[in-house]
Amino acid sequence: MSKTSRTSITMPTTAKKDSIIEIRAIAQHDMESGFRYTESGKLIPRDIIRTFTCTYNNIEVFKADFYSGIGANPLIIFTTVAVESGILEFKWIGDDGYEAVNQARITVS
Amino acid sequence: MQMKKESQYYRRHWLKQVQGLGLLAMGFCMNPLNVFAKKEDADEAIQKITGGAAVKEGKVTLTIPPLVENGNLVVLKVSVDSPMTANDYVKTIHVIAEGNPLPNIFTVYLTPRSGTANITTRVRLADSQTVWAIAQMSNGSFWKGSADTLVTLSACTEMV
Numbered sequence: 001m002s003k004t005s006r007t008s009i010t011m012p013t014t015a016k017k018d019s020i021i022e023i024r025a026i027a028q029h030d031m032e033s034g035f036r037y038t039e040s041g042k043l044i045p046r047d048i049i050r051t052f053t054c055t056y057n058n059i060e061v062f063k064a065d066f067y068s069g070i071g072a073n074p075l076i077i078f079t080t081v082a083v084e085s086g087i088l089e090f091k092w093i094g095d096d097g098y099e100a101v102n103q104a105r106i107t108v109s
Numbered sequence: 110m111q112m113k114k115e116s117q118y119y120r121r122h123w124l125k126q127v128q129g130l131g132l133l134a135m136g137f138c139m140n141p142l143n144v145f146a147k148k149e150d151a152d153e154a155i156q157k158i159t160g161g162a163a164v165k166e167g168k169v170t171l172t173i174p175p176l177v178e179n180g181n182l183v184v185l186k187v188s189v190d191s192p193m194t195a196n197d198y199v200k201t202i203h204v205i206a207e208g209n210p211l212p213n214i215f216t217v218y219l220t221p222r223s224g225t226a227n228i229t230t231r232v233r234l235a236d237s238q239t240v241w242a243i244a245q246m247s248n249g250s251f252w253k254g255s256a257d258t259l260v261t262l263s264a265c266t267e268m269v
Contacts, residue, residue, distance in 0.1 A: 020224035033233065033264075035210045061222045069206055069214030069233050071182045077229035081222050 002097040005029055009090055014107045015082035025052065026075045027092045027100055033068035049074055049094035057086040082108045151207035151241065158203050158243055159251050169254030171204075171242040173234075180234040180264035185214075189226035189244045189252070193219075199226040200245045208238030233264035 010024040027049060034046025046068060054062040061080050080088075085108045092100040155164070172186040189199045198221045204214040214232050226244070234240070237259045244252045 033210075056222070059222075061220055063218040065216040067213040067215060068211050069204075069209050071231040071233050075229075075231050077227075078217070079223055079225045079227060081224040083222070 002099055003094075004098065004100045007090070007092065007100045007102045009088075009102050009104045011088070011104055011106070013105065014109065017082065017084075017108050019082050020079050021082050021106070022077060022079050023054070023088070024075065024077045025054070025090050025102075026073060027052075028073055029092075029094065029098070031066075031068070031070055031072045031074060035068065047095045047098075049092050049098065051093050052076060053091050054078075054080070055089045055091075056080060057084065058089075082106060084108055148207050151205050151212040154205050154212040155203075155241065155243060158205075158245075162249075162251055164243060164251040164253045166253060168252040169202075169242045169244050171240060171254045171256040173240060173256045173258050175258055177234060177258055177260045179262045180236075180260040181262075182231050183234050183258075183260075184229065185232045185240070186227070186229045187242045187254075188228075191226050191246065193221055193224055193226060195221045196247070198223070198247045200247055202226065202228060202245075203243045204232070205241040205243065206232070206234060206238060207241070208234070208236035210235060214240075234258065234260050235263050236260055 005028040007027045012021050015021050029049050030047065031049065032044055032047040036044045038044060048068055049066050052064045052066065053060060062078050064076060066074060085106060088104045088106060090102045168190045170188050173183055177183050185204065187202055187204060189202060191197065191199045193199065199219050201216060201218050203216045205212045206214055215230060217228050219226055239255050239257050241253055241255045246252065
């Protein structure tokens with residue numbers, strides 16, 4: 001049983017070679033911290049996204065580990081150098097078999 | 110005489126009630142506090158990251174609003190002063206909140222291909238506290254920066 005959700009990537013579609021581009025990646029996820037209780041006093045189990053990776057033409061350029069301190073619908077903004085045209089792949093992996101993948105194409109001139 | 114006795118009785122009764130309320134309030138306040146990490150937990154988390162190596166102050170800038178209304182979603186920006194070349198770049202950045210139940214917030218792994226060491230994300234803060242960012246450079250040295258914040262509405266204490 002794998003889960004997934006909506007994700008969104010905001011980044012330029014074209015860039016000059018060797019320029020620095022900003023990437024904003026957001027995933028729809030509750031990020032249940034595992035520290036909250038229901039009204040009947042039952043602990044709600046932790047259910048969060050654990051890792052986020054970004055690969056640029058199959059080379060890993062960015063990775064992040066998330067813990068329960070990350071807010072719901074985790075947004076992460078980072079930068080990378082536009083080295084060549086190609087595909088950037090973004091992957092979120094979380095508890096309970098959660099997995100989401102998104103791709104974006106970039107043309108480098 | 111009768112009047113005085115009565116008023117004294119009321120006063121004592123009232124005092125007892127106040128005392129009871131005070132104890133009740135203390136119970137409410139102390140319980141959730143025990144859940145939150147203490148400074149030592151944060152130090153332990155930092156110790157785990159650095160493995161006992163010295164952490165120098167500087168290079169790392171952590172930006173969070175000084176006054177936070179809702180601790181559930183706080184915009185946190187961390188930037189490290191580094192040329193980000195193949196020989197000199199930031200390897201990892203860890204963000205630690207000493208007042209959260211789990212001090213670790215996130216860890217990012219960078220490469221020279223990151224271009225800059227600027228990360229923005231949204232975090233949860235359980236309490237008014239100091240948040241730390243620790244960066245490891247490619248040469249293995251550790252640098253840290255911190256920011257203080259006041260949180261009005263805390264994250265993770267609310268019921269569902």
